[in-house]
Amino acid sequence: MTSHQAPHRVFNFSPGPAALPTEVLEKAAAEMLDWRGMGVSVMEVSHRGKDFMEVAAKASHDFRSLLKIPEDYAVLFMQGGAIGENGIVPLNLMLPQGKANYLITGQWSARSAKEASRYGQVQIVANGADAKGRYQRLPTRSDWQIDPEGAYFHLCVNETIDGLAFDGLIDRGDAPFQAPAAMPVVADVSSTILSEALDVSQFGVLYGGAQKNIGPAGLTFVIVRKDLLGRAHPLCPSAFNYQIVAENDSMYNTPPTYSIYLAGLVFEWLIAQGGVESIAKVNAQKARLLYDTIDQTDFYYNLVEPAYRSKMNVCFFLRDETLNTQFLKESQASGLLALKGHRLVGGMRASIYNAMPLAGVEALVAFMKAFEKRYG
Ligand SMILES: Cc1ncc(COP(=O)(O)O)c(C=O)c1O
Incomplete structure (x- = not known):
């Protein structure tokens, strides 16, 4: 069936999977059957072939430059979504202490804390829910209870369900809850990634699902400071071990190739927007x-x-x-x-x-x- 009418597109306010730029979809559609003159779709080629490796490397490069990711951070393209990361983060970072701090500011961070408690001791730093279970503000800083021995401090910078956000920059230094400044901050940035500037150097790990601001579902991004690699629990699946994924340029297992290709197109689109x-x-x-x-x-x-x-x-x-x-x-x-x-x-x-x-x-x-x- 052929049609010469412009396709019907609406304004899509979906929380995720979310709207993608029309120009990106048009380019992907145009390349669908015959990518790079190869007579195949990008979905149909090996992830280890030169052509796809170029796509993955360019996507990673553009992501790094858009976010100004410093050299001492690895960018990982993984699978399992942010909910997967709720388990993957403690498996990679909770040792040797076996405990971690979680700040609860909404539905997603509450869920992260619950999942992490399956792997070790979770200290709830504060819970911002009011008597009706609604989240309307950041819990008062002076009420925070940080475990100074926690391996990391987890938070969610934008609570997609509750519509609550903060910049994720926390002063961990003031008494009486002094936490070591070295305690890495781990942030779920699923719903704000690339929407505004972010000082990556303030965080140990940033992670999220791609399906809001980056591309289709199926791709998970992780930005991890390199000195945090190599701490994974011995039972952490190899495909979820940050160090192994980093050493293999996110190709330890077959990555979600089409999602990476589309993410690359979104990065190019964003660069073109300024x-x-x-x-x-x-x-x-x-x-x-x-x-x-x-x-x-x-x-x-x-x-x-x-x-x-x-x-x-x-x-x-x-x-x-x-x-x-x-x-x-x-x-x-x-x-x-x-x-x-x-x-x-x-x-x-x-x-x-x-x-x-x-x-x-x-x-x-x-x-x-x-x-x-x-x-x-
Ligand atoms: C902030 C945040 N964290 C976690 C999730 C869950 O992500 P996923 O479905 O990719 O596992 C979402 C999804 O909407 C989210 O917005």
Whole structure:
């Protein structure tokens, strides 16, 4: 079947797997059947062949340059997603102490702590949940209880479900909970990676699933300071052992080749947009527009303290919850997809990663205002 009409595309607010830049999908579609004149798709070639090795090396190089990743960090392309990393991180880093610190700021960090407790002693530094189980602010610093002997300090910089974010930079030095400055910080950055600048040197490990800001699901990225390699538990599967993966340039096992290829196209797209600093400005503008719209009326509300509001996942509620179904039905009919909030939180959530253009948020805001006029 052939069609000369432009394909039907909507504004997709899915939290992940999330929207990809249209230009990237167009390039991938054009190359699907005949990649590099080889008469095959990139999915159909060996990961050890020269052509794919070039793709993987270029993707890694572009990722490094976009994030300004220092030389003393290894970039690993793995599988298992961020939930896999919840077990893989302790298997790689918890020894010899056998314990680690976890800061709970939302659903995902709570889940990380729970999984890590299967491998050793987990110290809950603080839990930001309120009496109703909602996360609206970072727990007060003076209430943190850090185990100074913990092998690392784990946190999540952007809680995708709760719409709460912080920069992940923590001062671990003030009394009375003095922790050694050498304690590496391990951060789940699944939903903010490449959306704004990040000082990689402040972290021991950064990890996440690719399916929000990088590419399709199936690819997990890990950025690990090289001095942290070589500590894995003897029972850590070799394919999940950071040192082994690093020594084999992420080709110890067959990597998710198509996801790496697409990630490479997304990196090239982001470089063409002016890089992380440029897209960060657009991201800030998108988030401001949406939060301003929510704050300007009683019809909608958001509970997260302004200083901790996520720029990637904007959660909001309708004061009259009986209108939720109608809101979702009408928004979808208006070409605004996947605005339903996570089942644990309810309400609405607009995920506005790098691939969401400002025009998408403008369309959403116009819809929200019109909906309020109709039903407010
Ligand atoms: C912050 C964060 N951590 C972990 C996960 C789980 O990731 P995965 O499904 O790739 O294992 C997600 C997925 O939405 C997430 O947003």
